[in-house]
Amino acid sequence: MRAVNMDRLFTPEFSRFASFLLLCLPLVGNAQTVEERLARLEEAFQALRAENTELRRQLGQPAEVAAPKGPSSVVPVPGGKVTRLAIGGFLQGQAEFGGAGDPRFVGINDRFYFRRARIYLAGSFAEHFEFKSELDLQGNSLGAGTGLMARANEIYIGWNRYPGATVRFGQLKPAFGAQQLMSDTVMPTIERYLGSDRLTDGRQLGLSLAGVTADNRLGYVAAIGNGSGSNVSANDNSKFLTSVRGYAMVADGPASGGLTLGVNAFHSDDAGVTKAGLGLDFVPGGPIDNLFHGSRMGWGGDVAWQRERMSLSAEYLQVRFQPRNAVPTASFNASAWHVTAGWFAVPEKLQAVVRHEAFDPRHRIDGDATNSWTLGLNYFIKGNDIKFQVNYLLGDSPLLPGDSGRLLSRIQIIY
Numbered sequence: 227m228r229a230v231n232m233d234r235l236f237t238p239e240f241s242r243f244a245s246f247l248l249l250c251l252p253l254v255g256n257a258q259t260v261e262e263r264l265a266r267l268e269e270a271f272q273a274l275r276a277e278n279t280e281l282r283r284q285l286g287q288p289a290e291v292a293a294p295k296g297p298s299s300v301v302p303v304p305g306g307k308v309t310r311l312a313i314g315g316f317l318q319g320q321a322e323f324g325g326a327g328d329p330r331f332v333g334i335n336d337r338f339y340f341r342r343a344r345i346y347l348a349g350s351f352a353e354h355f356e357f358k359s360e361l362d363l364q365g366n367s368l369g370a371g372t373g374l375m376a377r378a379n380e381i382y383i384g385w386n387r388y389p390g391a392t393v394r395f396g397q398l399k400p401a402f403g404a405q406q407l408m409s410d411t412v413m414p415t416i417e418r419y420l421g422s423d424r425l426t427d428g429r430q431l432g433l434s435l436a437g438v439t440a441d442n443r444l445g446y447v448a449a450i451g452n453g454s455g456s457n458v459s460a461n462d463n464s465k466f467l468t469s470v471r472g473y474a475m476v477a478d479g480p481a482s483g484g485l486t487l488g489v490n491a492f493h494s495d496d497a498g499v500t501k502a503g504l505g506l507d508f509v510p511g512g513p514i515d516n517l518f519h520g521s522r523m524g525w526g527g528d529v530a531w532q533r534e535r536m537s538l539s540a541e542y543l544q545v546r547f548q549p550r551n552a553v554p555t556a557s558f559n560a561s562a563w564h565v566t567a568g569w570f571a572v573p574e575k576l577q578a579v580v581r582h583e584a585f586d587p588r589h590r591i592d593g594d595a596t597n598s599w600t601l602g603l604n605y606f607i608k609g610n611d612i613k614f615q616v617n618y619l620l621g622d623s624p625l626l627p628g629d630s631g632r633l634l635s636r637i638q639i640i641y
C-alpha cells in the first residue's frame with residue numbers, strides 16, 4: 227500500500243473545512259431547532275468579523291474595505307504608530323486669454339499652465355495628534371514661473387484633544403481675511419479678489435489656536451507667525467505678526483437660510499516684506515521695489531448667506547500702513563471689498579456667479595483705485611472633486627491698458 231503524503235493532506239483549505247465541520251458537529255448532535263443553529267453560526271461569524279476589524283485597526287487600515295474594481299488597489303500602511311494615514315491632493319489646470327483683467331495680469335500673455343498641483347500626506351495618532359505635509363509642484367503663483375517651482379505649502383503638527391482649543395504648529399495662514407482663509411478648491415470664482423491678494427498674508431511659519439462650539443455655530447482662530455512669508459525660516463526682525471478671527475452662525479433654517487458673520491484683525495512690524503500694488507518706496511522716475519518697512523494694522527468684516535439655490539457673500543478689509551521712510555507718506559490707509567452672488571441654474575450641477583470688487587491702495591489719492599467685475603459659470607461634474615470653471619474678468623484701473631478683459635478657464639481634479 228502506498229503511503230499518504232500528510233503534508234499534502236493538511237492544506238490550509240482542508241484545515242478551514244475541518245474547523246467548519248467541528249463547529250457544526252455540536253449542532254448535529256443536539257436536537258436543536260434551525261433557528262438555534264443559525265444563531266450559533268451568526269455568533270461565530272460576528273466573532274470572526276470583530277477579530278478582522280481589530281487586525282485592520284492595528285494595521286491602520288479602514289475597518290471595511292470594498293472589493294476593488296479592476297486591478298487591485300494599494301492601501302498605504304503607516305511605518306510608525308499612526309492610526310490613520312491619507313494621501314491626497316488636487317490639480318488645477320488653466321487656460322487664459324485676452325487682456326490683463328486686473329493689475330495682477332499685466333504683461334502676461336495668453337497661456338496654458340497649472341495654477342496649483344498639490345500632493346500631501348496627512349495622518350493622526352491615538353494621542354490626539356495630527357499632521358499634514360503638503361507640496362505644491364507649481365509654486366502657487368500667477369506670475370510666469372520658470373525652472374524648479376516645487377515648494378512646501380501647508381505643513382503642520384497639531385493637537386486636537388479639545389474641539390474648543392486645537393493647537394497647530396507649522397506653515398499656516400494668518401487669521402485675517404475670509405476669502406484668504408477659504409480653500410482654493412471650493413471658491414466660487416477662479417481667483418480671489420484683488421484686495422484679498424494685496425492686503426492679506428499667505429502661509430508662514432507660526433503657531434495657531436482654533437476652536438468651535440459643539441454645534442459649530444461659534445468659532446475662532448488666533449495665530450502668531452514670523453511675518454516673513456512662505457518657506458522662510460528666518461524672522462525679518464524679533465517681532466511677530468499676530469492675528470485673530472471670530473465668526474458666528476446667526477441664522478440656520480429653511481426660512482432664513484444660513485447666515486454667518488465674521489470679524490478679524492492683525493498687527494505686524496516688518497523689516498522687509500513684499501507688498502505689491504501700494505506704491506511703496508516710490509521715487510519719481512525711480513523703481514518700485516514692493517518692499518515694506520514699518521508697521522501694519524488691519525481689520526475687516528464679512529458675511530455669508532446661503533439658501534437653497536442662492537448664495538451671497540461680502541467682505542471689507544482695511545489696513546493702515548506706517549512706513550519708516552515715510553514713502554509714499556508717513557502713513558496711509560488701503561482698503562478693499564467685494565460682493566459675490568451665486569445661483570444654481572441646475573441644482574448641484576451648473577452655477578452662475580457674479581462678483582463686483584474694488585481695491586483702493588491709498589485713500590488720500592483720487593483715481594488710483596481698481597474696480598472690477600467677474601462673470602462666471604461653474605459646472606460640477608462630480609461636486610468639487612471634478613469641476614470646470616469659466617470666468618470673464620473686466621477691470622477699470624489707471625494701471626490697466628485699454629483692453630482689460632480677460633477670459634480664465636479651469637479644470638479641477640481632487641484625488
